[in-house]
Amino acid sequence: MESTLDTNKPAIAAPSGTRPLPFADHIRNQFESLRRQPELASDMDCFRTGATLSSIRYIAHPHGLHVARWLKVLSHTKTRIAIDTANPVPAFANEYVSAIPLLPRWLRLPMTLRYFFSGLVLRFLATRPSNELIHAHCASGNGLVAWMSGRRYVLGTYGSEIYGAKERGRIYCWLLKKILQKAERISVGSLESIKILVEEYDIPAERIYFFHLGYDDTSFRPLGHSHRMQLRQERQLPTDELIWVVNRRTDPHYRTMEVVNGFLEYCENGGIGRLILLCGDHQPEYTKAICDVIQSHAAGHRVVVVERMLSSNELASWVQLGDYSLSVPKTDNFSVSTVESMGCGTAPILANLEGYSMLRACPSVRWMTRFEPADFAAMFAETAKSSPSALEAQRKECFQFVQDGYSTDGAIRDIAAFYLGNRQRQAAILKRAA
Numbered sequence: 001m002e003s004t005l006d007t008n009k010p011a012i013a014a015p016s017g018t019r020p021l022p023f024a025d026h027i028r029n030q031f032e033s034l035r036r037q038p039e040l041a042s043d044m045d046c047f048r049t050g051a052t053l054s055s056i057r058y059i060a061h062p063h064g065l066h067v068a069r070w071l072k073v074l075s076h077t078k079t080r081i082a083i084d085t086a087n088p089v090p091a092f093a094n095e096y097v098s099a100i101p102l103l104p105r106w107l108r109l110p111m112t113l114r115y116f117f118s119g120l121v122l123r124f125l126a127t128r129p130s131n132e133l134i135h136a137h138c139a140s141g142n143g144l145v146a147w148m149s150g151r152r153y154v155l156g157t158y159g160s161e162i163y164g165a166k167e168r169g170r171i172y173c174w175l176l177k178k179i180l181q182k183a184e185r186i187s188v189g190s191l192e193s194i195k196i197l198v199e200e201y202d203i204p205a206e207r208i209y210f211f212h213l214g215y216d217d218t219s220f221r222p223l224g225h226s227h228r229m230q231l232r233q234e235r236q237l238p239t240d241e242l243i244w245v246v247n248r249r250t251d252p253h254y255r256t257m258e259v260v261n262g263f264l265e266y267c268e269n270g271g272i273g274r275l276i277l278l279c280g281d282h283q284p285e286y287t288k289a290i291c292d293v294i295q296s297h298a299a300g301h302r303v304v305v306v307e308r309m310l311s312s313n314e315l316a317s318w319v320q321l322g323d324y325s326l327s328v329p330k331t332d333n334f335s336v337s338t339v340e341s342m343g344c345g346t347a348p349i350l351a352n353l354e355g356y357s358m359l360r361a362c363p364s365v366r367w368m369t370r371f372e373p374a375d376f377a378a379m380f381a382e383t384a385k386s387s388p389s390a391l392e393a394q395r396k397e398c399f400q401f402v403q404d405g406y407s408t409d410g411a412i413r414d415i416a417a418f419y420l421g422n423r424q425r426q427a428a429i430l431k432r433a434a
Helices: 023-032 065-074 111-125 142-149 170-182 191-201 225-234 256-268 284-295 312-320 336-343 354-359 373-383 388-405 408-420 423-433
Strands: 055-059 080-085 097-101 134-137 153-156 186-188 208-210 243-246 274-278 303-306 324-327 347-351 366-368
Touching: 023 065, 055 065, 055 142, 065 080, 065 134, 065 408, 080 111, 111 142, 134 142, 142 153, 142 170, 153 170, 170 191, 186 191, 191 208, 191 354, 208 408, 208 423, 225 312, 243 256, 256 274, 256 284, 256 303, 256 373, 274 312, 284 303, 312 336, 324 336, 336 347, 336 388, 347 354, 347 388, 366 373, 408 423
Parallel strands: 055 080, 055 134, 080 097, 134 153, 153 186, 186 208, 243 274, 243 324, 274 303, 324 347, 347 366
Antiparallel strands: none
């Protein structure tokens, strides 16, 4: 069935009569809508009232995207989260999570100074138990708060602050090393990060915990064929053509322009199907340049551009109707977006990065090493040959793979192992990743 969107313009998908929320408001709303969820890993007594992890204190930006996943996972336990923040955000509290600004919002200071003085507040003024373990999200900013506070802390690191440290100068590297070495434990999202921490920052390997927080398997789940086709029809998409979904933000780092040009070249050669761009927290000028390219092309109607920010359920509904997902950044850690796509039964097409090494055990994952438009055109042509039976087998294989290794239940156990210093579970994770 052909789409009714057969014009030479890109299909801009957004609800009529609504204005997209600014990104900052979108993620703030997500944070303030967090509520306690049905309990998982119910045998984990450490999260129960009065137990070791019945309450956990963070130093973090409460609206941060990485923090959001930790909060979503832990909402399935009995613990309560209190967040101390250097960021000028509103105070907030509900039955599960609270955010407490350490400095007044009206105090106009560069973030470096806000981190520094927030650490002093925790050291000298804040009424917090002196032996309480706190979790700083990111080493370079919130880690500075933890280091200045003089309290016990663990760290979560997210790649770029470590990978690109040398580009930020000697003082930054010196301070980062001090912050990392003072942490009791450090969590990382890639095996490469372990190597860098050990070799360049002299961190003992036994203090480094490698694990992944899984994905939201309540939202990102496979649908039956009829339900998938219903989603397509609601969005005026064909039910008898392949759909590729780019579920990484529209940005030069993710090679979005090259992907689009490759898809249009594939269409010039007689290819059919649809390409969906889920722009996320995108660069508006870059997105406009892409839309200009699409609009000027005869096959531009085959590209759907979703510019607004999406909730988890909205994002899932776009990925669920697809056959393949694309994630081809120049560099990356292990990305939750890829696991989410597999949870929806959508087979990923990935850049051949070390950070994605844990997915090599899944035969349905496809890998790319060259990223010119012609390379993408060839990839689209190859995957377009997939038969319905092969696509169905891929869907089942991808879903089973992430359920076995990246469920929310498993993420809760990995978090507990990190906080409690359980090396036995960590050894099992490293064995699986090898």
